[in-house]
Amino acid sequence: MSADRAQQSSGAPKSDTRLWIALLIFGAVGIFAGKLWRPGPLAEAYVEVVTETRVLAEVVPAPTTQGTSTDVQSAETVAPTSLEQENAPTTRVWVELDDPRFKSGELRRVEGVATEVWDERAKVDPKKAREQIAALESDAEKLSAPTDPTGLTREEFEAREAARMNALKVVESTRIVASPRDSIGIWIAALLTLGIFSFLVRDNPFYKVVESILIGVSAAYWMLVAFWSTLVPDLFAKLAPDLVRATMLPGLAPSEHPGKDFLLALIPLALGMMLLWRLAPRGAWIAVWPLAVVIGTFAGMRLTASIEADFMAQIAATMKPLVAYTSSSAEGAAAGSAFDLGGTLAGILGVVGVITVLVYFFFSLEHKGVVGKTARVGVWFLMITFGAAFGFTVMGRITLLVGRFDFLFNDWLGLSP
Amino acid sequence: MLQRTIPLLILSASGLILILSYFSPITETWSEQVVSWFNILAGVAFVLGAGNLLAVNLEKISSKRPGWAYSAITLVSFGAMLVVGLSKWGAVPDAKHPDVHLAGSQDSTQAGYGWAYEYVLSPLTATMFALLAFYVASAAFRAFRAKNFEAILLLGTAFIILLVQIAAGAFLTNWIPEDSFFAFLRAESLKAIVTEVFQTAGMRAILIGIALGTAATSLRLILGIDRSALSKG
Numbered sequence: 001m002s003a004d005r006a007q008q009s010s011g012a013p014k015s016d017t018r019l020w021i022a023l024l025i026f027g028a029v030g031i032f033a034g035k036l037w038r039p040g041p042l043a044e045a046y047v048e049v050v051t052e053t054r055v056l057a058e059v060v061p062a063p064t065t066q067g068t069s070t071d072v073q074s075a076e077t078v079a080p081t082s083l084e085q086e087n088a089p090t091t092r093v094w095v096e097l098d099d100p101r102f103k104s105g106e107l108r109r110v111e112g113v114a115t116e117v118w119d120e121r122a123k124v125d126p127k128k129a130r131e132q133i134a135a136l137e138s139d140a141e142k143l144s145a146p147t148d149p150t151g152l153t154r155e156e157f158e159a160r161e162a163a164r165m166n167a168l169k170v171v172e173s174t175r176i177v178a179s180p181r182d183s184i185g186i187w188i189a190a191l192l193t194l195g196i197f198s199f200l201v202r203d204n205p206f207y208k209v210v211e212s213i214l215i216g217v218s219a220a221y222w223m224l225v226a227f228w229s230t231l232v233p234d235l236f237a238k239l240a241p242d243l244v245r246a247t248m249l250p251g252l253a254p255s256e257h258p259g260k261d262f263l264l265a266l267i268p269l270a271l272g273m274m275l276l277w278r279l280a281p282r283g284a285w286i287a288v289w290p291l292a293v294v295i296g297t298f299a300g301m302r303l304t305a306s307i308e309a310d311f312m313a314q315i316a317a318t319m320k321p322l323v324a325y326t327s328s329s330a331e332g333a334a335a336g337s338a339f340d341l342g343g344t345l346a347g348i349l350g351v352v353g354v355i356t357v358l359v360y361f362f363f364s365l366e367h368k369g370v371v372g373k374t375a376r377v378g379v380w381f382l383m384i385t386f387g388a389a390f391g392f393t394v395m396g397r398i399t400l401l402v403g404r405f406d407f408l409f410n411d412w413l414g415l416s417p
Numbered sequence: 418m419l420q421r422t423i424p425l426l427i428l429s430a431s432g433l434i435l436i437l438s439y440f441s442p443i444t445e446t447w448s449e450q451v452v453s454w455f456n457i458l459a460g461v462a463f464v465l466g467a468g469n470l471l472a473v474n475l476e477k478i479s480s481k482r483p484g485w486a487y488s489a490i491t492l493v494s495f496g497a498m499l500v501v502g503l504s505k506w507g508a509v510p511d512a513k514h515p516d517v518h519l520a521g522s523q524d525s526t527q528a529g530y531g532w533a534y535e536y537v538l539s540p541l542t543a544t545m546f547a548l549l550a551f552y553v554a555s556a557a558f559r560a561f562r563a564k565n566f567e568a569i570l571l572l573g574t575a576f577i578i579l580l581v582q583i584a585a586g587a588f589l590t591n592w593i594p595e596d597s598f599f600a601f602l603r604a605e606s607l608k609a610i611v612t613e614v615f616q617t618a619g620m621r622a623i624l625i626g627i628a629l630g631t632a633a634t635s636l637r638l639i640l641g642i643d644r645s646a647l648s649k650g
Binding site: 054056116118120121122181182185186188189192199200211212216217220221222224226227228234235246247248249251264267271272275278288289291293294295297298299300302303304306307311315317318346350352354356358361378379380381383387388389390391393395398401404407 | 424425453455464535574575577578619628646
């Protein structure tokens with residue numbers, strides 16, 4: 001009793017301790033099982049690293065025709081640098097270092113511009129990565145031995161040596177390496193997953209911390225999606241196209257009417273600022289104007305869309321022949337196709353279902369007599385519809401749950417053989 | 418005037434332009450413009466939401482209300498994700514414009530934003546939804562009682578759908594010959610009958626009802642009959 005009181009006064013409920021112990025046991029057992037099953041690091045992650053190199057080149061103007069490759073189409077055009085080229089603006093493109101157009105003379109490298117080099121990392125399944133690493137090591141060992149010249153002519157020897165060196169170059173350039181960054185990510189994801197699951201025991205500080213992270217990250221995520229996918233291309237690109245092209249969207253096509261675009265973009269800019277005014281302590285009514293645009297546009301869009309896609313389309317889909325044949329065409333039916341009992345029943349039930357459910361939703365008439373009985377049949381159809389929807393919802397959630405357990409047991413603990 | 422009449426006129430005009438553009442190609446460019454503004458305002462609404470989140474949590478922290486530390490965690494995670502995403506930290510350069518840093522892609526885990534999505538946001542949302550499996554099952558166990566015919570229909574359909582989706586469904590019904598009269602009792606046929614006949618019919622009627630409701634509400638808004646949406650300034 002006194003211990004309970006002492007625990008209550010310290011602000012730590014007893015069941016919290018049980019929760020932490022349960023989680024620790026779960027983690028410890030999982031880690032132990034993982035080690036027993038397959039020795040190796042937890043949260044194993046590998047990436048294939050590909051080094052990309054780009055150099056700035058300018059297109060050498062052809063004497064008669066202009067270059068038409070895809071890279072050239074997306075290239076930037078800069079002002080001419082010499083008097084001879086005054087009437088022929090230079091097109092510059094970023095290309096690979098060993099681009100064949102350098103040899104053919106279509107391109108020449110721009111001097112004084114640094115080469116851009118970066119690594120691109122693609123995640124590789126740990127099991128496949130281990131196999132590939134072993135295979136690469138074996139290949140490298142085999143290829144490192146020089147070709148035995150016995151019984152070979154000089155040409156044959158040189159050809160084989162060249163092939164060996166090329167193969168060795170490919171093997172050495174393929175880099176599959178462990179990725180600590182992804183391993184840390186898997187650890188964090190596992191802890192966050194356990195944090196959410198801890199709510200099954202009861203509400204607790206671990207869950208609340210994880211929940212707070214989810215709120216913060218998802219709010220920022222949706223804001224960033226809106227910023228990069230809508231605000232930058234639809235608003236900023238029209239207000240300051242040159243700045244946006246130079247800093248964010250280098251592939252932004254020049255507008256045919258920049259002045260008109262700028263003026264028209266001022267309207268959503270003003271409306272957007274009015275919407276943000278809602279955060280101000282006074283004058284919140286100012287935000288009603290942009291809200292009116294949002295509500296009006298959405299109402300207009302939904303009015304036509306719902307009538308066309310839901311109302312008309314659903315009625316058209318219901319208007320099918322009630323008597324079905326094994327051949328769906330009229331010619332097939334005339335030629336003596338067999339009567340399809342299942343299809344006919346399905347067609348009749350479909351029409352009956354739609355009509356009876358609509359009668360149930362028609363509240364202007366009292367549900368008595370024939371109307372009441374019809375509405376009752378409609379309720380049966382609705383119950384089956386809701387039952388099926390419930391079943392699919394549960395299955396969907398269970399699929400997600402299986403996915404999370406798969407992550408915990410395989411990606412994190414590495415229990416898969 | 419400024420608070421009631423002009424917003425109503427704006428609402429009606431934007432709605433009517435959208436409706437007119439469906440019938441007349443002349444107003445198509447107008448509707449495209451209005452939809453573009455709508456998209457921009459929807460984007461700004463996310464900024465507004467973020468601003469509101471900041472205001473609410475900062476107020477909670479400054480007044481040291483209970484749970485203020487969680488608000489601080491929310492703000493830190495919000496700020497970290499925002500900085501990483503806006504600066505495109507670790508983004509893979511665009512092969513055609515590697516010199517423009519902000520043109521890079523941040524979809525892969527190589528970029529901070531992609532990493533946060535893959536290892537923070539995605540597992541959290543997936544687990545949050547997965548958690549509902551327990552609560553749906555628990556609620557169903559407590560609430561579902563086969564008390565009348567309607568309840569039996571709902572319960573029976575849910576049971577059939579759950580059974581036929583798993584291997585047990587096929588295991589229990591595979592002995593029924595495919596060409597026999599009772600072939601409709603096989604798991605795959607039962608699922609098809611429930612979804613393609615009964616559920617389709619029910620959903621069609623529901624969709625027709627929703628469409629009529631949506632159209633009526635939209636018209637009431639556009640014609641200014643329903644002004645409740647703009648009543649709170």
